[in-house]
Amino acid sequence: MKISAAESLVMEAVWRKNPLAAEEISAEVAGPQGWTEATVKTLINRLLKKHALAATRDGRRYLYRPLVARADYVGAESQGLLDRLFDGRLAPLVSHFSEKGALTAEDIAELKKLIEGFEP
Amino acid sequence: MKISAAESLVMEAVWRKNPLAAEEISAEVAGPQGWTEATVKTLINRLLKKHALAATRDGRRYLYRPLVARADYVGAESQGLLDRLFDGRLAPLVSHFSEKGALTAEDIAELKKLIEGFEP
DNA sequence: CACGAACGTTTACCGATGTAATCGATAGGC
DNA sequence: GCCTATCGATTACATCGGTAAACGTTCGTG
Numbered sequence: 001m002k003i004s005a006a007e008s009l010v011m012e013a014v015w016r017k018n019p020l021a022a023e024e025i026s027a028e029v030a031g032p033q034g035w036t037e038a039t040v041k042t043l044i045n046r047l048l049k050k051h052a053l054a055a056t057r058d059g060r061r062y063l064y065r066p067l068v069a070r071a072d073y074v075g076a077e078s079q080g081l082l083d084r085l086f087d088g089r090l091a092p093l094v095s096h097f098s099e100k101g102a103l104t105a106e107d108i109a110e111l112k113k114l115i116e117g118f119e120p
Numbered sequence: 121m122k123i124s125a126a127e128s129l130v131m132e133a134v135w136r137k138n139p140l141a142a143e144e145i146s147a148e149v150a151g152p153q154g155w156t157e158a159t160v161k162t163l164i165n166r167l168l169k170k171h172a173l174a175a176t177r178d179g180r181r182y183l184y185r186p187l188v189a190r191a192d193y194v195g196a197e198s199q200g201l202l203d204r205l206f207d208g209r210l211a212p213l214v215s216h217f218s219e220k221g222a223l224t225a226e227d228i229a230e231l232k233k234l235i236e237g238f239e240p
Numbered sequence: 241c242a243c244g245a246a247c248g249t250t251t252a253c254c255g256a257t258g259t260a261a262t263c264g265a266t267a268g269g270c
Numbered sequence: 271g272c273c274t275a276t277c278g279a280t281t282a283c284a285t286c287g288g289t290a291a292a293c294g295t296t297c298g299t300g
Contacts, residue, residue: 002256004257004258005204005258006257006258007257022277022278023277035259035260036259036260036261038260038261039258041260041277041279042258045280055278059267060266060268060276060277061276061277061278062277062278074205074206074216075216075220075222077204077205078205078213078216078217079222081201084125084128085197090214090217090223091227091230091231093198093213094210094231094234095234096194096198097210098234100191100195102195102199103210103238107211108235110209110211111210111211111214111235112235114211115214115228115232118218118223118228122286124286124287125287126287126289142248143247155288155290156289156291157290158292159288159289159290161247161249161290162288162289165248165249165250179297181247181248182247182248
């Protein structure tokens with residue numbers, strides 16, 4: 001099942017550090033998003049139903065851990081974008097940014113280094 | 121206003137060739153998506169309300185043309201992904217794909233050529 | 241001139257999502 | 271042992287998005 005935008009912010013918190021209690025997740029995301037704790041609770045529950053989070057009891061509360069790896073989520077989202085907009089290929093995306101003049105010198109240096117690094 | 125996934129397929133048709141009549145847009149997208157013409161009509165109307173399409177009368181029908189450039193749409197979607205998942209930077213995205221072993225030799229060659237090409 | 245076909249417009253409906261309050265159980269303090 | 275604060279679970283509700291049918295208007299044809 002798909003992780004929604006709001007839900008992904010909860011996942012990010014748990015990916016950064018886990019396991020986390022609901023209260024800790026709230027502390028991480030509620031403020032920045034202007035959410036109440038109730039909202040975070042709802043998101044946590046939806047993620048449990050989607051098997052994106054696991055809960056283990058810890059006394060009176062639960063501790064939550066991710067069941068999907070961030071790399072998998074990131075990979076699916078990225079591949080989805082490439083497929084929808086760039087014919088599934090990475091080079092046209094890079095090309096798009098360069099044509100837009102959206103690459104800093106640092107970006108270019110970084111890319112250069114990367115690409116030299118992974119020759120076969 | 122945001123262009124949804126289904127709506128974007130209509131936009132793609134109009135970006136490929138325009139202006140197009142509703143019937144022509146349907147011919148392009150309804151079949152592949154398993155949509156009826158009614159569905160395409162709805163999407164066209166929502167895009168008109170969002171000012172993503174413009175319509176000019178042509179006898180009994182309308183002809184539609186895009187009001188947003190594909191490059192703008194692609195740019196916003198891409199930047200959004202980078203911001204949400206890669207700290208707004210391009211290199212980590214490329215790095216992600218390479219680490220996943222998701223780059224073919226051709227991809228690498230293409231990227232190499234691109235990056236050599238756009239030195240400042 | 242009336243009727244029907246072809247358009248666009250309006251309305252419908254359901255599931256997902258964002259956002260949150262309320263309910264119910266339970267554990268700790270008095 | 272009982273009450274209350276604290277959790278998680280349940281319920282709520284509005285909007286959006288996907289999908290489509292019904293409606294209304296107009297133009298061409300018989």
